[in-house]
Amino acid sequence: MIDIISSRSNSKIRSARALRQRKGRDESHAYLVEGIHLVGAALESGAAIEAIFYAPDLLTSDYALDLIKQTQSGGLPCYPATPDVFSSLASKEHPQGILAVVQQSRQSLTDLTQENFSWGAACVAPQDPGNIGAILRTIDAVGANGLLMLEGGVDIYHPTAVRASMGAIFRKQVVSAAFNEFSAWAHANGYQIVGSSAQGSKDYQAVKHYRRPLILLLGEERRGLTPTQAEICTSMLRLPMHGKVTSLNLSVAAGVLLYDMLAKMEGVETEY
Numbered sequence: 001m002i003d004i005i006s007s008r009s010n011s012k013i014r015s016a017r018a019l020r021q022r023k024g025r026d027e028s029h030a031y032l033v034e035g036i037h038l039v040g041a042a043l044e045s046g047a048a049i050e051a052i053f054y055a056p057d058l059l060t061s062d063y064a065l066d067l068i069k070q071t072q073s074g075g076l077p078c079y080p081a082t083p084d085v086f087s088s089l090a091s092k093e094h095p096q097g098i099l100a101v102v103q104q105s106r107q108s109l110t111d112l113t114q115e116n117f118s119w120g121a122a123c124v125a126p127q128d129p130g131n132i133g134a135i136l137r138t139i140d141a142v143g144a145n146g147l148l149m150l151e152g153g154v155d156i157y158h159p160t161a162v163r164a165s166m167g168a169i170f171r172k173q174v175v176s177a178a179f180n181e182f183s184a185w186a187h188a189n190g191y192q193i194v195g196s197s198a199q200g201s202k203d204y205q206a207v208k209h210y211r212r213p214l215i216l217l218l219g220e221e222r223r224g225l226t227p228t229q230a231e232i233c234t235s236m237l238r239l240p241m242h243g244k245v246t247s248l249n250l251s252v253a254a255g256v257l258l259y260d261m262l263a264k265m266e267g268v269e270t271e272y
Contacts, residue, residue: 008085031102032100053078110185114213120145120215121139123148134254135254148176156174
């Protein structure tokens with residue numbers, strides 16, 4: 001029986017705690033997944049889990065206790081800890097008592113083709129982790145292939161982004177790249193790039209159909225796409241604003257456009 005970890009200075013605890021910061025995630029190429037639902041989703045998806053930490057005194061869910069038993073029997077390291085030590089790992093104020101250390105995706109643009117990435121979204125230097133997680137969740141919901149993170153921005157493996165993705169981060173492709181690299185790759189592979197802007201020349205409702213391979217390109221939350229970035233788009237779409245607001249939240253705008261693309265995409269049947 002494994003002894004319960006009772007010291008915050010334990011080496012395994014220190015290594016896992018470092019993943020709360022981007023520097024630690026970048027150096028180890030791993031990230032934390034918190035909560036019963038998300039850990040369960042990670043296990044179900046076949047994500048590359050390195051270890052699980054849990055607090056026996058905090059876990060009351062039979063489902064969570066079964067997860068621990070199953071992962072232990074499968075040979076995956078599971079480390080019990082006291083509530084105090086476990087809380088030092090968790091970012092939530094009232095943790096559920098279970099989290100996992102998961103390896104980051106190591107894919108690059110060269111791994112993506114029209115066959116395995118026929119459509120998806122790309123975000124240029126996004127700043128809000130909640131937005132990025134929500135966009136990835138919508139990508140999963142519409143059946144698109146994944147998300148491209150361009151020119152840095154927020155870390156897709158930020159705890160808020162992971163939570164907001166609702167497990168989509170384990171199932172969908174996520175690739176980071178420079179904008180110039182993305183532009184060259186998209187052009188070489190024949191992608192249609194559709195940009196979104198409050199000053200777009202075309203109302204999204206006027207689009208009759210879309211073709212794959214297709215990428216929805218979204219700019220940084222406050223500044224949007226620069227003129228140079230907009231130049232690579234085959235069209236620039238706008239969402240009509242009928243009230244006094246001048247724009248929508250990035251994830252909301254992405255949701256509207258992704259679902260419209262799904263409904264109008266050639267070769268995709270949609271039931272209503």
